[in-house]
Amino acid sequence: DAGVTQSPTHLIKTRGQQVTLRCSPKSGHDTVSWYQQALGQGPQFIFQYYEEEERQRGNFPDRFSGHQFPNYSSELNVNALLLGDSALYLCASSARLAGHQSGELFFGEGSRLTVL
């Protein structure tokens, strides 16, 4: 059973560019969340997708956007990259159980973005 897979694992961009990160959730999961983890910090919640809609959003600017596809996979897009966007971007999947979102998230290994 494949867990959460993310691509690419590493990438380097320059300021002002745009980036797209991809995530495939664990089999049987229907919800995808994205987190940003700066060096030495805990992960920070960006947003969550369920039924192809953004359901909740953390304190991130509109430069961060996402999408969820019918097969539950997801993309995170970041426009107009800043040096401060350099971080590990983590995707987590979960399942909606008995009408609420499970707090048991399964994380991928992350995509490490470096902005020069």
Added chain:
Amino acid sequence: DAKTTQPPSMDCAEGRAANLPCNHSTISGNEYVYWYRQIHSQGPQYIIHGLKNNETNEMASLIITEDRKSSTLILPHATLRDTAVYYCIVRVHSGGGADGLTFGKGTHLIIQP
């Protein structure tokens, strides 16, 4: 979600029990306590969660005080592979929209050989 307080770092000898404390004095009645850990260069891993009763699984035990203002994660026989950052999180199980987890800085647990 309520805020949690954890010590920044702890040491534990290999083979001994590791007891990681977490303070969540402002926790509300519908908030669960979750523990995750993150081994270096990997994504966080779910360990255990509970509401008010003590919980145990194959990885760890969770002891929640009667007033629910603090909890302790216990790794009964720590190994070198348990060296990681451990995050204590409190979270509502909402019936409506989804809500993201709020991670703090966690406790860096170092298992000494």
